[in-house]
Amino acid sequence: MFDIFGNFEQDLEKEKKAMERVKEAEIKKKAKQYEPSWEEVWITGYPTSTGNHKKGIFQTKITGKDAERLKAVKTAIENEEIGTEVESLKKFSKSHALNLYKKLMEIRRAEIIKEYIENMPDNYHLINTHEQMEWVENMLDVAYVNGQYVGLDTETTGVEWVDRTVGVSISFMNDTHVYIPYGHVTDVPQLTQGFVSKKLKKHLERQGIKLILHNSKFDAHMLLKDGINIRENIFADTMVIQAILNENEESFALKNIANKYGRFFNYHDESLTFEELFGKNPQNFIEADMRLATYYASKDTHLTLLLFQWQLSMMEKQPNLKSVYFDIEQKITPVCIDMEDIGFDVDFHFGEEYKNELQRQVDDLEVKIKKVFGDININSSQQLQAVLYDKMKLEDVSGKRSADAKTLKKLAKKEPRIKLILDYRELKKLLSTYIEPLPQKVRPDTKRLTGVFNQIGTVTGRFSSKDPNLQNLPYKARHLFKAPEGFLIYGIDYSQIEPRTLASMSGDSGLRHPYLEGIDLYATLASNTFGLEYEACLEKDDETWRKSGLPKHPRKMMKVGLLASMYGISVPSLGESLGISVAEAQKFMDDFYKAYPRMTEWMDEVVKFAEENSYVLTLHGRKRRFIGFKETARQYHAYVRRISNLLGRKLEDSDNIWRLEIPRDLKRKFWDVKKEYSRVARQAVNAVIQGSASEIMKIAMIKVREYLKTKEGWKLLATIHDELLFEIPVTATEQEIRELEAIMIDAVKLEVPIKCDVETAQVWGKGVPFAEYLEKGMEVFA
DNA sequence: GTTCCGTGCAA
DNA sequence: TATTGCACGGAAC
Numbered sequence: 045m046f047d048i049f050g051n052f053e054q055d056l057e058k059e060k061k062a063m064e065r066v067k068e069a070e071i072k073k074k075a076k077q078y079e080p081s082w083e084e085v086w087i088t089g090y091p092t093s094t095g096n097h098k099k100g101i102f103q104t105k106i107t108g109k110d111a112e113r114l115k116a117v118k119t120a121i122e123n124e125e126i127g128t129e130v131e132s133l134k135k136f137s138k139s140h141a142l143n144l145y146k147k148l149m150e151i152r153r154a155e156i157i158k159e160y161i162e163n164m165p166d167n168y169h170l171i172n173t174h175e176q177m178e179w180v181e182n183m184l185d186v187a188y189v190n191g192q193y194v195g196l197d198t199e200t201t202g203v204e205w206v207d208r209t210v211g212v213s214i215s216f217m218n219d220t221h222v223y224i225p226y227g228h229v230t231d232v233p234q235l236t237q238g239f240v241s242k243k244l245k246k247h248l249e250r251q252g253i254k255l256i257l258h259n260s261k262f263d264a265h266m267l268l269k270d271g272i273n274i275r276e277n278i279f280a281d282t283m284v285i286q287a288i289l290n291e292n293e294e295s296f297a298l299k300n301i302a303n304k305y306g307r308f309f310n311y312h313d314e315s316l317t318f319e320e321l322f323g324k325n326p327q328n329f330i331e332a333d334m335r336l337a338t339y340y341a342s343k344d345t346h347l348t349l350l351l352f353q354w355q356l357s358m359m360e361k362q363p364n365l366k367s368v369y370f371d372i373e374q375k376i377t378p379v380c381i382d383m384e385d386i387g388f389d390v391d392f393h394f395g396e397e398y399k400n401e402l403q404r405q406v407d408d409l410e411v412k413i414k415k416v417f418g419d420i421n422i423n424s425s426q427q428l429q430a431v432l433y434d435k436m437k438l439e440d441v442s443g444k445r446s447a448d449a450k451t452l453k454k455l456a457k458k459e460p461r462i463k464l465i466l467d468y469r470e471l472k473k474l475l476s477t478y479i480e481p482l483p484q485k486v487r488p489d490t491k492r493l494t495g496v497f498n499q500i501g502t503v504t505g506r507f508s509s510k511d512p513n514l515q516n517l518p519y520k521a522r523h524l525f526k527a528p529e530g531f532l533i534y535g536i537d538y539s540q541i542e543p544r545t546l547a548s549m550s551g552d553s554g555l556r557h558p559y560l561e562g563i564d565l566y567a568t569l570a571s572n573t574f575g576l577e578y579e580a581c582l583e584k585d586d587e588t589w590r591k592s593g594l595p596k597h598p599r600k601m602m603k604v605g606l607l608a609s610m611y612g613i614s615v616p617s618l619g620e621s622l623g624i625s626v627a628e629a630q631k632f633m634d635d636f637y638k639a640y641p642r643m644t645e646w647m648d649e650v651v652k653f654a655e656e657n658s659y660v661l662t663l664h665g666r667k668r669r670f671i672g673f674k675e676t677a678r679q680y681h682a683y684v685r686r687i688s689n690l691l692g693r694k695l696e697d698s699d700n701i702w703r704l705e706i707p708r709d710l711k712r713k714f715w716d717v718k719k720e721y722s723r724v725a726r727q728a729v730n731a732v733i734q735g736s737a738s739e740i741m742k743i744a745m746i747k748v749r750e751y752l753k754t755k756e757g758w759k760l761l762a763t764i765h766d767e768l769l770f771e772i773p774v775t776a777t778e779q780e781i782r783e784l785e786a787i788m789i790d791a792v793k794l795e796v797p798i799k800c801d802v803e804t805a806q807v808w809g810k811g812v813p814f815a816e817y818l819e820k821g822m823e824v825f826a
Numbered sequence: 827g828t829t830c831c832g833t834g835c836a837a
Numbered sequence: 838t839a840t841t842g843c844a845c846g847g848a849a850c
Contacts, residue, residue, distance in 0.1 A: 423845090423847070426832090426848075446833095447833085470834095473833090476845070476846085477834090477835080478835090504841060512843085512844080513842080513843045513844070515836060516837080517836075518835055519836095610839095722838090726839070726840075727841095730840045734840065765842095
């Protein structure tokens with residue numbers, strides 16, 4: 045009986061399923077015939093023949109660059125610049141769109157090239173005869189005699205040390221712009237490199253000619269290979285000036301600056317970049333139509349001259365900035381060129397030995413680690429996380445499954461074998477980032493290792509360094525660099541330059557006191573903050589502070605504490621880094637600020653200034669701008685007032701916002717604004733101190749360069765923020781070294797004395813105090 | 827090949 | 838939930 049019903053039910057079920065299949069088939073058929081709309085393809089998506097939903101292109105995961113490309117393609121198709129190139133929009137996928145982007149760029153490029161050639165301005169000239177060269181020389185003469193600006197730029201085979209100049213463009217104030225090729229691959233006649241170099245050398249090295257370039261260091265290095273030294277005549281570098289006018293600039297490429305500000309100097313052009321025109325391979329430029337090359341090259345110097353004149357007018361309105369450029373940055377450029385040209389002497393023998401030794405140790409550790417943690421790639425944080433947190437089930441102390449050194453050190457307390465990974469990381473980093481690659485990066489022509497120093501590499505005024513970064517070499521990697529036979533390396537560093545700057549600028553007599561008296565800064569600060577005797581705060585006294593109940597040695601606390609106040613650290617972070625409780629950290633900072641009221645007041649004033657002006661000023665008038673801070677500050681203070689009203693009392697900095705009895709939504713909004721406000725407030729105070737200290741160094745470097753000109757064989761090798769490195773003949777006298785030190789000390793007059801420490805070394809990083817070297821002689825290095 | 831992320835070095 | 842930087846290796850596209 046049940047069977048019958050069972051069968052019946054089964055039949056019914058079959059029937060139902062059959063009908064569903066028909067329905068599905070119909071849907072599929074419909075979907076197959078379905079032609080998605082333009083909107084669906086890009087934005088909303090549409091149903092597919094398999095019954096799934098096809099996502100719109102913008103609904104899929106897209107990286108920033110691709111998003112831009114896709115938008116460009118969409119717009120180009122909508123404007124009928126290109127077609128979709130598919131029969132059905134169903135075939136229009138993201139990858140198809142990205143392919144279309146390449147085509148689109150190709151079409152635009154061809155279009156622009158054609159246009160450039162057709163519309164060549166009649167004041168752009170190709171120079172390829174002796175008569176024309178004579179004409180150019182005449183104009184250079186006139187410009188020199190009349191003190192007129194001369195725009196200058198080189199075209200090259202690339203940006204490496206092995207690359208060479210293939211042509212030079214020059215722009216004159218009479219609106220004449222020329223390109224002189226000598227290394228192109230072309231049927232068009234060219235003057236020879238030797239001829240052009242000889243002629244240009246005569247004019248470009250003439251003392252006082254006012255050369256205007258964009259990224260002048262590059263051209264200076266390139267021209268030097270043809271025997272032309274322009275570094276003394278770089279009157280203005282428009283890239284550097286732009287950084288003084290706006291340190292927040294997204295891109296300092298000439299074309300980008302021109303596109304952004306061109307309307308202010310009557311330059312209307314959606315100019316393409318070199319890469320957009322010629323692709324990544326410089327060879328394409330060298331082989332390009334000479335008319336196009338002339339157009340492109342001439343336009344660059346033309347543009348540079350126009351940009352400079354606009355920048356000059358902007359600096360006239362802000363005299364501080366004008367002097368920051370002409371008194372500091374302009375004169376720093378040749379110092380950079382010197383350093384980049386000289387470089388370090390490398391100890392290849394030591395490098396080879398050390399490399400092999402490190403390699404052995406790394407291999408050894410790798411074997412041990414794989415035995416313990418399995419066959420994983422130790423360099424992969426992802427794989428390491430999986431082993432530590434999933435396989436070994438270690439406690440996630442960071443809350444983020446971190447595998448960084450800080451976290452691993454904590455984990456190592458429960459699992460000592462993690463120490464192997466820490467050791468591996470340390471040695472592997474040293475080997476693969478420094479010891480192995482650095483010796484290979486020496487310049488082929490000089491066999492010395494040169495880096496690039498960027499005078500506008502930071503928003504505060506400090507230098508940055510790259511290729512390689514000579515400012516962050518670990519101690520052990522510094523040993524790769526030595527003084528050549530007959531020379532010594534000298535390191536002269538400013539002692540506590542940032543605290544001194546703070547003491548000077550804030551006018552806090554308490555802060556100035558230890559410097560004026562020549563006693564220990566941190567012990568003095570600790571003495572005043574904790575109310576202990578000065579003597580008890582020196583680190584040789586390890587007893588008094590214990591009895592007083594302080595959590596750490598007061599001098600050590602003070603070192604971190606002062607740094608904390610200059611960086612604007614949060615109290616919990618200070619507690620963390622000192623290993624004390626938040627309450628203890630809070631009390632510490634309260635006491636510190638109370639002991640140095642003028643310093644505290646000054647910091648508040650800096651923030652207040654930033655709130656009112658959206659920028660702060662350094663000692664020499666450099667600006668650090670915080671766009672939008674006025675508004676952030678307004679919102680922040682409005683929230684503080686609102687919350688204070690709700691609480692019926694003043695909201696304190698030490699209040700924990702999350703524990704207050706106010707609406708949750710308000711807490712979140714306040715938290716976000718406060719975060720941004722505090723971040724900028726920290727940056728503002730730090731920018732004044734760091735920026736002013738960096739100016740002292742820059743001014744010192746300018747004066748040092750003049751001094752070195754009077755010495756045979758003395759070289760400035762590098763700047764590491766508060767330190768200068770020199771290569772100096774062993775024959776140098778104490779008197780001479782003291783003169784050099786004095787130049788740094790006297791570079792800028794502060795309200796406190798400035799002090800330097802001098803170190804002498806044969807190998808970088810293995811130096812001894814100068815006094816010790818004087819006493820013991822070369823023996824001291826044995 | 828490009829780009830992002832995590833990590834780690836310096837003052 | 839600390840300022841300013843740059844380089845490397847892995848991973849995803």
